[in-house]
Amino acid sequence: MSLDYVKFSGGFEKFMPKEYRDMVEHGPFGKKISVSQMGSFKEILEEHPMCAGCAMTLFIRLAIIAFPNPEDTITVGTAGCGRLAISQAAIPFVYGNYGDQNGVASGLSRGLRLRFGDKPKDVVVMAGDGGTADIGFQQVLHSWFRKERFTTIMLDNEVYGNTGGQESGMTNRGAVLKMAPLGKKFEKMDMLQMAKVAGCAYVATVVPNNPRRVESVIKKAVLIAREVGSTYIQAYTSCNIEYAIPTDKVMEDAKTVENDRYQFTEYVSDEAKQYLTERYGYKDYLPKPAAPAAAIPNKA
Amino acid sequence: MYLVANIDVEICAAKSCKLCTQYCPEANTILYSEEMGKDKGFKYGSAYVAVDRCKGCAQCVWVCDNMAKNNAIKMIMIDQLPLAAITDNVTYGEKSTVAVLSDPMVVG
């Protein structure tokens, strides 16, 4: 896609739906926008059928705002709740069969590189915990071992939400769900460690109750995936239906879970640090100035 | 009948922190107008809800009460709205990216 995609064809302007006109006139394409400007530009994400108050919806909303070049981004998804929203955005979306998403994204990102050369075309996979850590596990891991250059985002609601409450590998031990009535017997999978072992250049955990942090990790992950290698973000995105969280308590729950098992963590490989610093002017990874030598106590 | 979020312009415009839209799960739903509240002497404008996109989750109420500590948002029945910002009537300023209510519609 290019910026021409979001222009009116001559003479059609007044026949276009309002949402499209807003997108052309006040959308974020080709501009630098940030979460602090939310509410004053037309967002790429449109209306969709995900549940009221779903934290996954909020995360997807923030993630799409954070894409560094939305006009050059293609999202890939799979079965699960998230695709209901991701597919309703004004950027191309590819629907992989359940679990195929990282295979599809591998082919797509390689194809885009052949076709467009150095011009960055960002591929971002967003899939549920079931799609990523269970059904898609093999393809996810192999894409990382091959260092495929795209971003994988796990929308971790710790359950199969779309199909009514089966346990996933990411469900916590002991959690009782509609279709795990005796409680899960095994530990939550450590996908973060697996991502590091498999060679991802960037691995981060994030919760949606910190919009600026969501923005920052998504940007870094997408930029690093352009040249350095695979990047992985694991986001806690609660399912208020399967975990019976009242919708006005969703942010409180996110805070509790953040403190319990979703503290912010970020791993950036040395190569990725150097790349962010040299290519995109990040200052966070410059060597810290040496601390001034501690004053020697004056013993009188 | 169903509930939607309603923002009290006078209470919001006194603070206008823009937190609620960053936490509303729905896109393009809590918008900002730099004009709203100016007639009453407020400087920074107010948030407002495009109610036909609002799913009634009340997360914004929690955010305004607990994070902004401003209590500007209440859930009310759609037919009790004095002015409904039906999305068709919500537009964006011509020259800026500031959202404004072009023609608030009276429901009821």
Ligand SMILES: Cc1ncc(C[n+]2csc(CCOP(=O)(O)OP(=O)(O)O)c2C)c(N)n1
């Ligand atoms: C091959 C295949 N098996 C099973 C399904 C049925 N199915 C659809 S969504 C889903 C579970 C999704 O769970 P998860 O990936 O955790 O995403 P969530 O809905 O929780 O966001 C399943 C099993 C399918 N669509 N395709």
Ligand code: SF4
């Ligand atoms: S079922 Fe759960 S994860 Fe899916 S849209 Fe509803 S609240 Fe969100």
Ligand code: SF4
């Ligand atoms: S959180 Fe409350 S005070 Fe802040 S912008 Fe929203 S309505 Fe206004």
Ligand code: SF4
């Ligand atoms: S009630 Fe929910 S959907 Fe409606 S404006 Fe508030 S946060 Fe958004």
